[in-house]
Amino acid sequence: MNWDKARRLMRLGRCEDQSRRPTRSFGPGGHLDPSSDVLADVRARSICVVSGKGGTGKSLVTASLASLAARRRRTLVVDGDLGVGNAHILQNVSPEHSFAEVVDGVCQVHEIVTPCRExxxxxxxxxxxxxxxxxxxxxxxxxxxxxxxxxxTYDTLLLDSAAGISEQTVSFAAAADLVLIVTTPDVTAMTDAYAFLKVLIQRRPTAQPLLVVNRAADLEEASGAASRLLEVSQKFLGREPRWIGTLPEDRAAFRSVQRRSPVVEYEPESDLALALIDLAATVDEELYRTAPRGLGRMLLRHVTSAGAARLQVKRATS
Ligand SMILES: Nc1ncnc2c1ncn2[C@@H]1O[C@H](COP(=O)(O)OP(=O)(O)OP(=O)(O)O)[C@@H](O)[C@H]1O
Ligand SMILES: [Mg+2]
Structure with a gap:
């Protein structure tokens, strides 16, 4: 029996035991109470923002996409840069609790939710x-x-990833409905973006990765970089990401980070903010073309299969 089937049966069993149909309980403000026992019939759409190389602008992009999404929908940012996360800085909040307390068994995930704005x-x-x-x-x-x-309880989940291709970063990306690869035009960032793409496709062959070129001097530079990556991916992986946007090099990035604010909030008329608004519209189109699979459920599946594969290798080599 696979993991999904087992969980479904466990849920059904639980409901029958309590001789009731599963109900949703609503917390303050009419939102679902996440601590209640609910059927997983409504799920947020998720997008994971990744790169191979560090410092390409993942957190900056995530902060602005989240801020724009929140103007229309309930949005949750998940800081997946575990241990050195800084997504909270760009939303100007100081979380009282984090995944550290979850891992230590002190809190449950819903207890570490930090409100940022409406x-x-x-x-x-x-x-x-x-x-x-x-x-x-x-x-x-x-x-x-x-x-x-x-x-x-949310409509949109945005995952701000750690750089690199660690097991947990790739698991998060493979579990998300969409993956947005953020690269800068330089060769090292492009090479690492390709490396990430390769590992992602190995893990989830049906992934539909999207590409954004950040910190481009002009469209020509972005286009040159994107076409090289698309060409190499097609040649060696038989697949290519979809290039959906370019973000300019802009000092507004630095100024908004210093003010701990998403650039679309702090300098909404800057070239960077306007490009991010265009990007958010395209991401929305992509998200709503995608059926939500449930980030948590998919993460469980990817973690379980990766764990099982590691165990097999360990057994085979011992
Ligand atoms: N379009 C841009 N123009 C100018 N500076 C930028 C731009 N995008 C990002 N930066 C700058 O690059 C730096 C790194 O950005 P950010 O923290 O978002 O990268 P990251 O990919 O999340 O890094 P890490 O891998 O360490 O998590 C920040 O100081 C930010 O101001
Ligand atoms: Mg970051």
Whole structure:
């Protein structure tokens, strides 16, 4: 029996035991109460923002996309840069609790939700806690189960990833409905973006990655970089990401980060903010073309299969 089937049966069993149909309980403000026992019939659409190389602008892009999404929908930012996350800085909040407390068993995931502004909440990654950078399968399960319940109460989930191709980063990306690869035009960032793409497609062959070129001097530079990546991907992977946007190099980025604010809020008329608004519209179109699969449920599946694969290798080599 696969994991999904088992969970469905467990839920059905629980409902029959209590001789009731599953109901949704609503908390203050009419939102679903995430601590209640609910059927996973409504799920947020999720997008994971990734790169290979660090510092390409993932957090900056996530902060603005989240802020724009929250103008229309209940939105949750999940800081997946576990242990060194800074998504909270760009929303100007100081989370009281983070995934560190979840992993230590002190809090459940819904207890670490930090409100940022109307319609926008955050799950903080914790800072300076090395354990978070290499979670066990069990710990990732705990996080995935918490997200599975919580995501019933949101429309959009944005995951700000850690740089690189660590097991947990790739698991988050493979679990999301969409993956947005953020690269800068330089060769090292492009090479690492390709590396991420390769690992992602190996893990989830049906993934439909999207590409945004950030910090471009002009459209020509962005176009040159994107076409090289698309060409190499097609040649060696038989697939290519969809290039959906270009963001200019703009000092407004620095100024808004200093003010701990998404650039679309702090300098909404800047070239960068206007390009991010265009990007958000395209991302929305892509998201609403995609059936939500449930980030938590998919994460459980990817964590379980990766854990099982590791166990097989360990057995085979011992
Ligand atoms: N379009 C841009 N123009 C100018 N500066 C930018 C632009 N995008 C990002 N930056 C700057 O690049 C730096 C890194 O951005 P950010 O923290 O978003 O990257 P990241 O990919 O999240 O990094 P990490 O991999 O460390 O998480 C920030 O100081 C930001 O101001
Ligand atoms: Mg970041």
């Amino acid at each position: 319609n926008l909440d955050l799950l903080g990654a914790g800072s300076g806690y090395a354990k978070l950078a290499g979670l066990s399968t069990y710990e990732l399960h705990m996080i995935a189960c918490g997200i599975e319940k919580l995501e019933l």
